[in-house]
Amino acid sequence: MKITTLSTLLFVLLLSAGCKKDDPPFPSIAGTWEIRESFDVWEHIMYDPGNGNRLVFEKGHYAVYSGGGLSDTGPYLAEDQRPEEAPETRFRLLLNPRIKDREHTLYYEFDEKGRLMLMPDPGFTDGGLVYYEKIK
Numbered sequence: 741m742k743i744t745t746l747s748t749l750l751f752v753l754l755l756s757a758g759c760k761k762d763d764p765p766f767p768s769i770a771g772t773w774e775i776r777e778s779f780d781v782w783e784h785i786m787y788d789p790g791n792g793n794r795l796v797f798e799k800g801h802y803a804v805y806s807g808g809g810l811s812d813t814g815p816y817l818a819e820d821q822r823p824e825e826a827p828e829t830r831f832r833l834l835l836n837p838r839i840k841d842r843e844h845t846l847y848y849e850f851d852e853k854g855r856l857m858l859m860p861d862p863g864f865t866d867g868g869l870v871y872y873e874k875i876k
Contacts (some may be wrong), residue, residue: 764810765800767849768818769797770797771874772796773856774789774873775791790805792808800816802815802816816833816836818833818834831848832847842867853873854870854874856871
């Protein structure tokens, strides 16, 4: 009786260990993010918390706040369409997906601190890089 119970328990444990939830296809950017750092060829700028420069991604829509005021809003689409230049970590973000131009296409990933890194150029040669910290 003990052997049958133990065998059944072991079988259930092995079965449940093999059934794990699928990871999302790419990391979510949902939430409110505030700018912390920006880089380009000429300068590196640090931003204090509470600076009012935020990105909000919620239910398929985004909002950009500059200096506390709303400066842009619309639909967004995040895709697991990684560029050839950096296929291991970067994901594509389309702001207003109907507009298919370079200005509305960004790439993102997360650094070791969990900050959102946005860049217009997947190779990050001189296109700029901006770090946002999640605040909500």
